[in-house]
Amino acid sequence: MNYKIAVIPGDGIGPEIVKEAKKVLIEIGEKFGHSFDFTEVLLGGASIDVHGVPLTDEAITTARNNDAVLMGSIGGNTATSPWYKLPPEKRPEAGLLKLRKSLNLFANLRPAVLYNELKGACPLKDEIIGDGFDMMIMRELTGGLYFGERKTVEEDGVMTAYDSLTYNENEIRRIAKRGFDIAMKRGKKVTSVDKANVLDSSRLWRKVVDEVAKEYPEVSYEHMLVDNCAMQLVKDPKQFDVILTENMFGDILSDEASMVTGSIGMLASASLNDTKFGLYEPSHGSAPDIAGMDVANPIATILSAAMMLRYSFDLDKEADLIEAAVKEVLKAGYRTGDILSEGKTKVGTKEMGTLIVDMI
Amino acid sequence: MNYKIAVIPGDGIGPEIVKEAKKVLIEIGEKFGHSFDFTEVLLGGASIDVHGVPLTDEAITTARNNDAVLMGSIGGNTATSPWYKLPPEKRPEAGLLKLRKSLNLFANLRPAVLYNELKGACPLKDEIIGDGFDMMIMRELTGGLYFGERKTVEEDGVMTAYDSLTYNENEIRRIAKRGFDIAMKRGKKVTSVDKANVLDSSRLWRKVVDEVAKEYPEVSYEHMLVDNCAMQLVKDPKQFDVILTENMFGDILSDEASMVTGSIGMLASASLNDTKFGLYEPSHGSAPDIAGMDVANPIATILSAAMMLRYSFDLDKEADLIEAAVKEVLKAGYRTGDILSEGKTKVGTKEMGTLIVDMI
């Protein structure tokens, strides 16, 4: 079959890691008789440099007209980024937020997995790691503080800034269902995270998630306060299967969880709407300081491509094969610099991509 | 001199841990010729049981008429808590939030220290721990989402909940100054944490903190996004000296940081207004499941009493002595259950208090 993929190289290390993921997809296509049409879309710094804005309406339309989007990375928030001095609404990040909202990508899946071969890179002690852990953060991605009304006003010479956090029950229900659906295919456990002892939006969250939970009697289910969850991720990450939470809490907790695994260069993500369409990108950032140096780890992007095959195209066998190839390459001792440890063979971005292609 | 202390035992393990802190204060009083008058104030579950509300106006007045407040702990959010079924605005937590706001306790200092003797309890690997770490989280405590307007409304049969996040420049300036002042007495480094790529309130935060930073040329100073900070606390906690942040981010990050130390039963906190007045309480919760069993660790509360001597009463020598006594008792091998490791002597709440008193 033919699949149309919008490709967003992005900025920083984005272009070089996306290139490796494309290599892998092309190999999969040849092997299984699929064809992938790639259409490039500019987002972030790359779009700023050409169009003066981080995302054009045309780019949104192009993305929408494809079957899925594969993305590298974008970012302007490190001082080494060339777009650091721009006002926030013109930075690369603003383009990504706009794209998520325009495409209604409300369900953000972020796996946080400790790779057996990378136990040494995990910052936690062995007795906490145990047999390893494998959780899925289900983050709401198009509501809450990220898309609330905001303003900054001056009154009597004093500046005041406002942001608002809003959720309605439909927004909560659809993400909660996604969370429970995913849990049914995994460990059948959902931890819903909120701050219900303070926020009205969290109280509504809890109420609606309670209702949804009733439809999934097989799933064991608990509430956890966000501050406690931030502790539990460090204390005992093994306890989690699916963490279901709102946008800002999900941003913070998913980054914490990814670092807890020590495998951050390995972690993919998917952002889905209510069709089969989705945007797939690595969980890590755009690392402008190492851009273009052929040292970045392409595995998270390659695994994001595998998620795309699985979630948008229902090509499970193909996705399995990519994931297995990644594991084999790790087992064979090859590592990019970020996950290097004693006795392993250091390779660059391109070589890592080629090794995975060869293993397929 | 005579010092008037309002004592809030609270609920859960609160009463028994506060009792040990009082024992220590009495000993310090005898040794240095101070007298401490203790006036008990009800807050949280203890107040609900007597007055039907988590905090009475009379209790606020009593607290205000003392020189400082020493608190145990409160909490109703665990399912084992007897107040779990109450609506949120009637729960123990609501009383604490009201007290913080009424007493204008905007500056929340939360030390996150790895005790040398407790390295074994730290969840992080030895190469990350290195020589240990010692940071101070300076959390804004009376603004932001915690005290914004909120409402839940039904429109066309759909429930929507709103919370608002507001900061004005004066609120930001006063907490930023506190942060830099503390940094001057410590490692002279401030990491200001926000989400300026998304929130207007964070952009104002950054602007005002930039202004304040100019008044402290000796302090090295950086911005960090909250999601990145959640990662860095796990990856390399040694990099931090003072973390300066707003209320909700401070809630999440301070809990994460305390767990990262592995010494959570040891961590004190102070909540200050712009006078010498302050409220001192352990960073940990009320652990209703072990309440009244004489197993809770009283050290965080005892160290909170030491902070009170230091910050509210300027009794540095006395505070030093308490802190030294705690270290000696640890060195001598005594541990409560939460920090127990092989070869150490297990003691209960009361015995731990007595050991520290004896060491003074």
Ligand SMILES: CC(C)[C@H](C(=O)O)[C@@H](O)C(=O)O
């Ligand atoms: C780039 C930024 C706006 C974004 C977010 O906060 O959502 C990023 O941190 C992420 O988690 O994908």
Ligand SMILES: CC(C)[C@H](C(=O)O)[C@@H](O)C(=O)O
């Ligand atoms: C009890 C609760 C309202 C409180 C907070 O969120 O501030 C607690 O978690 C804390 O950090 O002191």
